[in-house]
């Protein structure tokens with residue numbers, strides 16, 4: 382912890398990192414995808430979505446303290462927001478929420494944001510599958526294609 386302080390991490394970021402806040406998996410998440418940053422670290426986001434609102438968010442990461450703190454902050458920030466609203470959150474919003482990050486770690490917030498945006502986009506990719514499922518549902522109810 383002292384090392385993180387000396388590296389310039391604010392208390393909020395250290396707290397999130399130490400508690401691994403929202404680290405985990407959401408089984409059957411409506412939205413999930415992963416992103417690998419230029420540094421080689423990667424993050425997978427899981428969103429529980431009802432209608433267009435995000436009810437829960439978790440993440441897994443292979444990365445630094447900055448990545449974990451950013452993932453925690455972002456998953457907290459998106460709860461209760463619509464997918465549209467969540468997609469507008471930037472790395473600057475994440476850094477502000479964390480009350481800063483050390484200079485060399487500012488890009489770590491971008492990893493979380495990019496993983497979130499990919500997860501949100503994954504809901505659009507599910508379109509054909511959902512269409513197929515609704516067709517199958519109609520077939521069960523006697524729908525003739």
Ligand code: FES
Pocket residue numbers: 418420421422444445446447448486488489492
């Ligand atoms: Fe890669 Fe922090 S150094 S996410």
